Amino acid sequence: xxxxxxxxxxxxxxxxxxxxxxxFLLAALGETLGQRSGVLNLGVDGIMLLGAFSCxxxxxxxxxxxxxxxxxxxxxxxxGLVTAFMSxxxxxxxxxxxxxxxxxxxxxxxxLFVRFVGTPLPVNPLPNLNIPxxxxxxxxxxxxxxxxxxxxxxxxxxxxxxxxxxHTNYGTRVLAVGENPAAADSLGISVARTRYSAVLVGxxxxxxxxxxxxxxxxxxxxxxxxxxxxxxxxxxYFGAWRPAGVMTGSLLYGVVTAVVLQWKSLGxxxxxAADLATTAPAVIxxxxxxxxAGRFAQPAALGKAYVRGA
Amino acid sequence: xxxxxxVPTDLVTTIEGLVVVFVVSIDYLRAHFRIQEEARxxxxxxxxxxxxxxxxxxxxxxxxxx
Numbered sequence: 001x002x003x004x005x006x007x008x009x010x011x012x013x014x015x016x017x018x019x020x021x022x023x024f025l026l027a028a029l030g031e032t033l034g035q036r037s038g039v040l041n042l043g044v045d046g047i048m049l050l051g052a053f054s055c056x057x058x059x060x061x062x063x064x065x066x067x068x069x070x071x072x073x074x075x076x077x078x079x080g081l082v083t084a085f086m087s088x089x090x091x092x093x094x095x096x097x098x099x100x101x102x103x104x105x106x107x108x109x110x111x112l113f114v115r116f117v118g119t120p121l122p123v124n125p126l127p128n129l130n131i132p133x134x135x136x137x138x139x140x141x142x143x144x145x146x147x148x149x150x151x152x153x154x155x156x157x158x159x160x161x162x163x164x165x166x167h168t169n170y171g172t173r174v175l176a177v178g179e180n181p182a183a184a185d186s187l188g189i190s191v192a193r194t195r196y197s198a199v200l201v202g203x204x205x206x207x208x209x210x211x212x213x214x215x216x217x218x219x220x221x222x223x224x225x226x227x228x229x230x231x232x233x234x235x236x237y238f239g240a241w242r243p244a245g246v247m248t249g250s251l252l253y254g255v256v257t258a259v260v261l262q263w264k265s266l267g268x269x270x271x272x273a274a275d276l277a278t279t280a281p282a283v284i285x286x287x288x289x290x291x292x293a294g295r296f297a298q299p300a301a302l303g304k305a306y307v308r309g310a
Numbered sequence: 311x312x313x314x315x316x317v318p319t320d321l322v323t324t325i326e327g328l329v330v331v332f333v334v335s336i337d338y339l340r341a342h343f344r345i346q347e348e349a350r351x352x353x354x355x356x357x358x359x360x361x362x363x364x365x366x367x368x369x370x371x372x373x374x375x376x
Binding site for chain 1: 318320321322323324325326327328329330331334335337338339
């Protein structure tokens with residue numbers, strides 16, 4: 001255990017924890033916006049998989065990771081349109097339609113991978129962007145300010161989303177539609193348009209989360225996300241539908257993941273228990289959820305389709 | 311059987327996803343067509359409306375459905 005508590009190992013562990021946090025944070029922030037508008041999207045994982053594959057394929061063919069990220073986001077947005085159409089226009093049961101989107105994304109991403117790529121080839125991970133001056137700070141600079149663009153973007157989105165939700169007209173409309181769509185409608189707010197936009201942005205972030213996950217290792221494989229999208233949905237509940245809370249939950253998950261992996265590589269966790277230890281982040285998240293359950297109220301209209309005059 | 315006829319598992323999974331999405335979404339359309347059909351039937355019989363067009367029935371059915 002002593003080998004873990006060294007400057008180099010601790011710094012490296014926290015730096016990787018920040019990296020592992022990013023896909024969860026992006027997906028969970030998107031889901032937060034959607035859920036705040038009253039739409040429960042359980043298809044996040046499928047959308048992440050499709051976003052990851054499209055990013056991988058474009059990056060592989062063009063050599064441009066940035067173009068891959070843009071395409072991953074576009075695919076996420078397209079899936080968001082489908083999700084919003086089902087949930088808002090067709091008023092489908094949101095939980096089940098989300099599972100349908102997940103299964104579709106899982107199958108389609110793998111089908112496309114086998115059909116168009118076959119043998120997995122690596123793409124370059126995103127280069128690190130050193131923040132001037134800050135990256136030179138001992139320890140802190142290495143951990144927080146020598147990361148890639150998506151990581152900075154994900155953490156920047158936390159205050160941005162909080163500002164949008166609590167200090168803008170659009171945010172007020174989203175919150176109103178998620179709490180009491182009938183009242184919002186009577187005030188002239190278009191419930192459908194607001195929910196469409198929230199789901200669209202949320203799913204675009206899910207596509208981006210998929211791309212971020214892919215670019216961590218630079219290689220695509222079947223079921224790359226390993227249900228990260230469902231964890232992201234759980235993190236929204238953990239964070240009580242607040243961006244800062246969601247970030248805390250994502251960081252907890254990222255830190256536990258990084259520590260477990262580091263302990264495995266240092267041999268602190270015996271090989272026989274390695275598989276069991278991999279489940280630790282999920283177990284800890286579930287335990288935290290159980291501890292926090294019921295302390296915060298969810299958006300009143302979450303998961304309920306809105307019908308004018310109903 | 312899937313193995314015997316050589317259908318890729320991924321294709322089966324994709325289709326399963328589409329089926330779930332379709333089944334969940336079709337409910338709205340089914341209800342929509344049911345209302346239209348009911349309105350047309352009532353309109354033809356002139357039941358429940360003063361002009362026999364069935365328009366007020368469409369509205370009532372839509373309200374009742376929700």
